[in-house]
Amino acid sequence: MTTRWLTPEEQRAWRAYIAAAHLLEDAIDRQLQQDAGMPHLYYSILSTLSEAPERRLRMTDLAEGLKITRPRLTYAVTRLEKDGLVGRESCRWDKRGSIAVLTDEGMAEVERAAPGHVETVRSALFDRLSPEQVGQLEEISRAIADGLQEDTGDEVPWRRRSSPSCS
Amino acid sequence: MTTRWLTPEEQRAWRAYIAAAHLLEDAIDRQLQQDAGMPHLYYSILSTLSEAPERRLRMTDLAEGLKITRPRLTYAVTRLEKDGLVGRESCRWDKRGSIAVLTDEGMAEVERAAPGHVETVRSALFDRLSPEQVGQLEEISRAIADGLQEDTGDEVPWRRRSSPSCS
DNA sequence: TAGGTTTGCTTCAAACTTGAACCAAGAGCT
DNA sequence: AGCTCTTGGTTCAAGTTTGAAGCAAACCTA
Known part of the structure; x- marks a missing residue:
């Protein structure tokens, strides 16, 4: 089949997006990096943990939620652990499992860094968009994410993972 | 001033976007990586060069166009040069300058890899979006990019760089 | 309950990115 | 010309990411 090239509109959109x-x-x-000494992903890890029940999450769940590979998460958590911001616990129900826990210090760090981060997101993104555009961005993002996940889609509600706290 | 946190809509949009x-x-x-043995950025470099006049561009212009740092570009071009896909020329008007040139082999590689790449972009992105959404995506992207560039904005049409071919 | 497969996570080497430091060449004084 | 400041580009060390192995604990299925 002959390639369906991008239309001019699509090309413009693609380049603008990139x-x-x-x-x-x-x-x-x-x-x-300036304000908290860590890249965005690392902050996201802390932030995600801070909202999880008991501030803890299994590595795989964390990786899936953040859409990153497991080796990448392992590396990041190892560093955050060295910094004292997260800890690791082993899961007593599944001895293979490893659970990342946000320490008090980690929680404090998130709270300290959050305002600056939010301000950046706001000024770089939301201050530039109309409310309609915010909705459009969400729609578009979901369409993309849904499409890319349906292949890998572990959308099996049964066979659920162990309880979040796993304790 | 007290932090303006994200609204629930903004949070949803932000997470979906990430x-x-x-x-x-x-x-x-x-x-x-599968199909051409190189990451997206490297392909973009080749692709950008392939459309430039005489298939050549100054390093800085290339870096600016792709919105990446110069060290990153230097590294990438060094690798692409090792692979024989691009070459470097020095600019005779500005002896500091370095010009990346797409080789014939590089051009062939772009042409070989393009269909697969376009197909991926299409199936991951454009097949999922309505024509209106494509327009919205472009609008949104431009709003973000414009906002983030106005600080750094070298939008001075005079004081232009040397001619693309520089030869 | 033994054997084979899958799952959860880590480890490893190689590739890539980052920010600071560096160097040479242009530009703007005086 | 000489001096300084800026610009274009590379280099370097430290940090991060990747994909392929590796390893142990579950999960079959017989």
Whole structure:
């Protein structure tokens, strides 16, 4: 089958998206690196844990939630552990399992860094968009994510993982 | 001033965006790595050069166009040069300058890899979006990019760089 | 309950990215 | 010309990411 090339509109959209994505991720990484000494992903890990029940999550769940590979998460958590911001516990129900726990220090760090981070996200993104555009962005993002996950889609509600606290 | 936290809509949009961006970039990187043995950025470099006049561009212009840092570009071009896909020329008007040139082999490689890449972009992104959404995505991306560039904005049409070909 | 497969996570080497430091060449004074 | 400041590009060390192994604990299925 002959290639369906991108239309001019699609090309423009694609290039604009790539550029914006680079610029945005850079801006956010830079701000967090400055202000909290860690890249965006690491902050996301802390932030995700801070909202989880008992501030703890299994590695795999964390990786899945953040859409990153497990080796990447392992590396990140190892560093955050060295910094004293997270700890690891083993799961007593599944001895293979490893659970990341946000320490008090980690929680404090999230709370300290959050305002600056939010301010950056706001000024770089939401201050530039109309409320309709915010909705559109969500729609578009979901469409993309849904499409890319349906292949890998472990959407099996039964066979659920162990309880979050796992304790 | 007290932090203006994200509204629930903004939070949803932000998270959806982060997830989609990760998934999309991963999918594209994976495909290109498989099919062309290089990450997305490297392909973008080749692709950008392929459309430039005389297939050549100054390093700084290339870095600016792709919104990446110069060290990153230097590293990438060094590798692509080792692979024989690009070459470097020095600019005779500005002896500091370095110009990346797409080789014939590089051009062939872009042409070989393009269909698969486009197919991936299409199936991951554009097949999922309505024409209106494509327009919205472009708008949103431009709003973000414009906002983030106005600080750094070298939007000075005079004081232009040397001619693209620089020869 | 033994054997084979899958799952959860880590480890490893190689590739990539980052920010600071560096160097040489242009530009703007005086 | 000489001096300084900026610009274009690379280099370097430290940090991060990747994909392929590796390993042990579950999960079959017989």
